[in-house]
Amino acid sequence: MLTFLDRALRWSSGLMAAIALFAIMWLTLADVTGRKFLSHSVPGGLELTEVLMVVVIFGALPLVSLRSEHVVFDTLDAFVPAWFKGLQARLVHLICAGMFAFMAKLMVQRADRFSEYGDVTLHLQLPLSPVAWLMAAFLLVTALVHLLFLVMPLTATQADEPTGEGSAS
Structure with a gap:
């Protein structure tokens, strides 16, 4: 189940984030180059970079959560009893799922407001509501990932500590 989900997220949100990062580059x-040699920058370059950064950051969230690669504060782990670690992991997933779902709800409300008011970017006049809806979708997927971890049996690595390359252990 997790390998299928990992593969699906890698080929959807992960690929989208990678393409956005490549486009930013x-x-x-x-x-x-345009500023240095032609004395002209790309019109709306900053706005495009901002929108692409949304895709990079929010597109990576479901994958980071699925792989347990968030930054970890594990200074007190030596003092936590082994019997409590599974409960602690489930509690953390419950809190994360709730927070990500709440943020998704707020982003949907913001996207609706952007759409209602017709908010656009300053220079390129790009509509802001699709960007906010995309953020809400990625936040909701991340909440669902945490809910999945909440109902699945915990492995030793989920109960103890993340083993991904991104952990700050």
Whole structure:
């Protein structure tokens, strides 16, 4: 189940985030080159970078949660009894699921308001509501990932500590 979900998220949100990061890289190269040699930057380059950063950050959230690669504060782990670690992991997943779902709800409300008011970016006049809806969708997927961990049997690594490369152990 988790390998299927990992593969699905990698090929959806992960690929989307990777393409956005690649686009930011090329946009920055074009912008700096244009400023240096042509005395002109890419029109709306900053706005495009901001929108693409939303895709990078929020697109990576479900994958980071699925792989337990969040930054970890584990200084007190030596003092936590082994019997409590499973309960602690489930409590953390419950809190995370609730917070991500709440943030998704807030982003949907904000997206509706953006749509109602017709809010757009300043220079390129890009509508803001699709960006906010995308953020809400990624937040909701992240909440669902945490809910999945809440109902699944815990493995030793989930109960103890994350083993991903991104952990700050």
